[in-house]
Amino acid sequence: MKIPAKFKEYIWLVNTIRKARRITFAEINEKWLQSDMSEGIELARSTFARHKDAIEDIFGIYIDCDRQNG
Numbered sequence: 001m002k003i004p005a006k007f008k009e010y011i012w013l014v015n016t017i018r019k020a021r022r023i024t025f026a027e028i029n030e031k032w033l034q035s036d037m038s039e040g041i042e043l044a045r046s047t048f049a050r051h052k053d054a055i056e057d058i059f060g061i062y063i064d065c066d067r068q069n070g
Contacts, residue, residue: 009037010055013048017063 016031017023025048032043052063 005037006054010051010058012037013051013063014055014059014061022066 012035013028016028020027025045028048029043032038033040052065055061055063
């Protein structure tokens with residue numbers, strides 16, 4: 001069974017945030033660029049927001065953003 005690329009991105013994002021515990025969007029983007037999934041293209045903030053919403057809908061995981069601390 002082949003897992004769709006978007007689903008892999010969601011799992012990658014959840015695992016990245018879980019491992020870091022606290023991480024900025026810039027740090028997520030750095031790690032994203034180091035992954036094979038990025039194909040050298042930065043993660044747009046709007047894509048991150050869509051992924052965040054989809055992760056909540058699919059997995060029931062709420063990703064909270066603390067804008068005061070980056």
